[in-house]
Amino acid sequence: MFNHLLLDISSSTIDWSRAQFALTAIYHWLFVPLTLGLAIVMGIAETCYYRTKKPFWKDVAKFWQKLFGINFAMGVATGIILEFQFGTNWSNYSWLVGDIFGAPLAIEGILAFFMESTFVAVMFFGWKKVSAGFHLASTWLTGLGATLSAWWILVANAWMQYPVGHTFNPDTMRNELASFNSFLEVAFSPFAIDKFLHTVTSSWIIGAVFTVAVSCYYLIKKREVKLATESLKIAAFVGLTASILAGITGHHSAHMVAKTQPMKLAAMEALYNGGKAQPLTTFGLVNPFKQPEFKECPKHPCKIDIPFALSFLATNDFQGYVPGINDIINGYTNNEGVKEPSLQEKIARGQQAITALPAYRQAKKANDKAGIEANLKILNENMKYFGYGYIKSADQVVPYVPVCFWSFRFMVGLGCLFILFFAVLLFMVYKKDLTKHRWLLVAGIITLPLGYIATESGWVVAEMGRQPWTIQDILPTWVAVSNIQASSVIVTFFIFLVLFTAMLITEINILCKQIKKGPEYTIENEKITK
Numbered sequence: 001m002f003n004h005l006l007l008d009i010s011s012s013t014i015d016w017s018r019a020q021f022a023l024t025a026i027y028h029w030l031f032v033p034l035t036l037g038l039a040i041v042m043g044i045a046e047t048c049y050y051r052t053k054k055p056f057w058k059d060v061a062k063f064w065q066k067l068f069g070i071n072f073a074m075g076v077a078t079g080i081i082l083e084f085q086f087g088t089n090w091s092n093y094s095w096l097v098g099d100i101f102g103a104p105l106a107i108e109g110i111l112a113f114f115m116e117s118t119f120v121a122v123m124f125f126g127w128k129k130v131s132a133g134f135h136l137a138s139t140w141l142t143g144l145g146a147t148l149s150a151w152w153i154l155v156a157n158a159w160m161q162y163p164v165g166h167t168f169n170p171d172t173m174r175n176e177l178a179s180f181n182s183f184l185e186v187a188f189s190p191f192a193i194d195k196f197l198h199t200v201t202s203s204w205i206i207g208a209v210f211t212v213a214v215s216c217y218y219l220i221k222k223r224e225v226k227l228a229t230e231s232l233k234i235a236a237f238v239g240l241t242a243s244i245l246a247g248i249t250g251h252h253s254a255h256m257v258a259k260t261q262p263m264k265l266a267a268m269e270a271l272y273n274g275g276k277a278q279p280l281t282t283f284g285l286v287n288p289f290k291q292p293e294f295k296e297c298p299k300h301p302c303k304i305d306i307p308f309a310l311s312f313l314a315t316n317d318f319q320g321y322v323p324g325i326n327d328i329i330n331g332y333t334n335n336e337g338v339k340e341p342s343l344q345e346k347i348a349r350g351q352q353a354i355t356a357l358p359a360y361r362q363a364k365k366a367n368d369k370a371g372i373e374a375n376l377k378i379l380n381e382n383m384k385y386f387g388y389g390y391i392k393s394a395d396q397v398v399p400y401v402p403v404c405f406w407s408f409r410f411m412v413g414l415g416c417l418f419i420l421f422f423a424v425l426l427f428m429v430y431k432k433d434l435t436k437h438r439w440l441l442v443a444g445i446i447t448l449p450l451g452y453i454a455t456e457s458g459w460v461v462a463e464m465g466r467q468p469w470t471i472q473d474i475l476p477t478w479v480a481v482s483n484i485q486a487s488s489v490i491v492t493f494f495i496f497l498v499l500f501t502a503m504l505i506t507e508i509n510i511l512c513k514q515i516k517k518g519p520e521y522t523i524e525n526e527k528i529t530k
Contacts, residue, residue: 012486014478017089020493024082025463026456027500031075031507033455036150036200037207037238038068039143044234050136055522058127060227063519064211065123065139067511072120072146074507078500089489093470093480097175100166100186101156108152116145147200154199155192160471161462162191162260168383170360170376175474194256195462198249201242202455205418208239209444209451212425214515216444219435224518232429232444240422246415251313257465258314258322261472263397264465265314266325267404270300274324274332280309283409288402325401329394341385343394350389353382387474396476399467407457407464414454421447 042064049057083105086094094101122130122138130138159165165185166175177183186192212235215228258265266274270286284300292298308318315322315335323332323340331342341349356378363371391397421443428440435441466472470480 009478009481009483010486011478013484013489014481016486016489016493017481018477020089020489020496021082021085022463023493023496023500024078024085025459027504028075028078028082029456029459030452030504031071031078032150033203033206034071034210035068035075035146036143036203037205037210037242038064038071039146039207040204040238041207041211041231041234042068043140043143044238045231046136046139050132056226056230059519059521060230061139062127063227064231066514067210067214069120069124070507070510070514074503077503081496089482089484090470090480091482093475095174096475096480097163097166097471099174099176100159103177103183104152104155104159104187108149112145112148112152116142116149119145150200150203151196154196155187155189157462158189158192158195159186160469161195161466162189162256163471163474164189164191168379168386170357170379171364173357191256191260194249194253198246198253199458201245201249202415202458204238204242205246205415206451206455208235208242208422209418209447211235212239212444213448216434216441217515218518220438220441220445222435225435227519229429229434232425232434236422236426236429239418240426243415243418243422247419250412250415254313255316261466262323263325263328264399264404264461266323266328267399267401267465268408268461269310270401270405271310271322271324272298272326274322274327276311276321277308277319278310278314278322279305279307280313281305284405286402286405288406290402291398291400292402325398329397343388343391343397346385346388347391349382349385350387350391352389353379353386354389356382385473387469387471387476387479390476390479391468396468399465404461404465407460410457411454411461414450414457417450418447418454 042061045057045064046061048054049061086101119138119141122135123142126135126138163175165177165182167178167182168175177186211231215231215235218224218228254265266272269281270284270292271278272292281300282304284303286292286300310322311320312318314320317335321333321335323334328340329343331340331345333339356375360372360375360379363375425440425444428434428437468476468478470477
């Protein structure tokens with residue numbers, strides 16, 4: 001499809017374009033989960049004010065809304081830059097699937113983001129201008145708008161990992177949505193639903209650990225005690241609920257990955273030769289700095305397994321078959337009894353599709369009906385493996401195993417730790433005077449960076465694990481990239497690095513100043529009770 005560009009695009013351009021996109025996505029994801037998580041906390045606080053009419057709860061809601069607003073502005077800035085990169089650095093990708101990928105992003109901008117922006121203004125400036133009920137609705141609708149924004153962005157991302165509902169048009173050389181039903185198939189694919197639920201529930205954890213950290217800071221300083229204690233009750237409940245839901249949705253996501261991206265699951269487990277009744281590795285000394293020679297099936301020392309757990313995670317059956325890296329390369333029979341072709345077979349079929357495409361276009365130009373029909377048949381039969389036609393060796397389709405392996409363990413391990421922590425915190429905040437348990441307050445502050453490590457690890461697994469694909473099985477990264485000079489990408493990479501770092505430092509500085517300043521109480525007698 002883009003063979004004429006492959007000779008001109010350097011590997012340096014590809015690598016730096018990937019690095020720049022990863023940089024932007026990682027920084028963007030520092031802001032987004034806190035926006036989604038704080039929306040729940042401030043919504044619950046204002047609901048308490050609406051139900052009790054106590055000014056104290058109004059002050060609590062205003063305090064968390066102010067911190068929400070500081071973070072919200074930063075998330076918008078990085079998100080806009082992230083979307084622009086599809087046109088600047090990944091123009092081949094945008095050309096091929098712009099009709100599909102652009103639809104959810106357009107809906108996100110037109111509907112969800114405008115809804116979010118409209119109600120956030122009412123939330124901040126409408127306290128004395130609208131009724132209490134309308135203001136409460138605006139607060140929840142701000143959170144709903146942020147969540148809907150996440151939904152459409154995750155729909156676009158999920159389609160890249162599980163491309164459904166599209167039809168390739170050989171005349172325009174673009175993937176297109178054939179009908180409204182095709183759009184619905186994209187918007188509500190099982191991969192998108194699982195990804196959305198897992199991402200949003202994990203974001204609620206970030207909101208909870210942030211609230212816990214700020215509240216614990218106040219209790220250590222023995223100030224704002226009432227606000228901190230009541231906020232901890234909200235955060236402990238939200239955090240425990242979200243941690244449990246994240247575990248459940250994570251299981252569903254892993255099951256979907258096993259069905260649609262088996263190589264990602266194999267890399268996450270450093271599983272080279274699979275089989276039935278596979279154990280889940282809880283710990284193993286995988287060298288984080290070296291990609292293993294997967295053909296040699298390396299053994300990792302100090303390996304600790306949970307029997308049958310990987311099979312259950314992947315197939316909901318303790319005896320289910322899970323393919324390893326070598327099984328996927330050599331071909332295997334899945335749990336439905338379907339024979340999955342080997343990598344060499346996929347490469348051969350992909351090359352047939354790539355060869356048939358220009359032949360079809362040439363036949364159509366010459367009005368050769370027989371040639372049109374013959375080549376179109378070959379193209380349709382092999383289009384499923386189109387992207388494999390650009391693959392040269394097995395090394396290209398195996399993700400970087402150490403990063404996938406360790407990121408997955410950080411995510412799952414910290415998720416289990418959060419369930420335990422929030423359960424203990426929920427008990428302690430109702431039964432004990434937390435100011436006398438400094439160890440728990442210190443632990444509450446430590447959970448904040450751990451929360452970000454967990455959520456960033458999840459994104460690393462999701463994106464690194466699907467390499468080399470920009471679109472699973474359809475478009476490798478080196479075919480999707482723009483034909484631009486590597487020097488241009490390098491310069492903008494470091495510009496973005498400096499810009500995003502400055503934005504992050506600025507946000508942290510503003511947040512810290514606001515937290516040190518504390519809430520602004522509306523009446524003096526409420527200040528006395530703090």
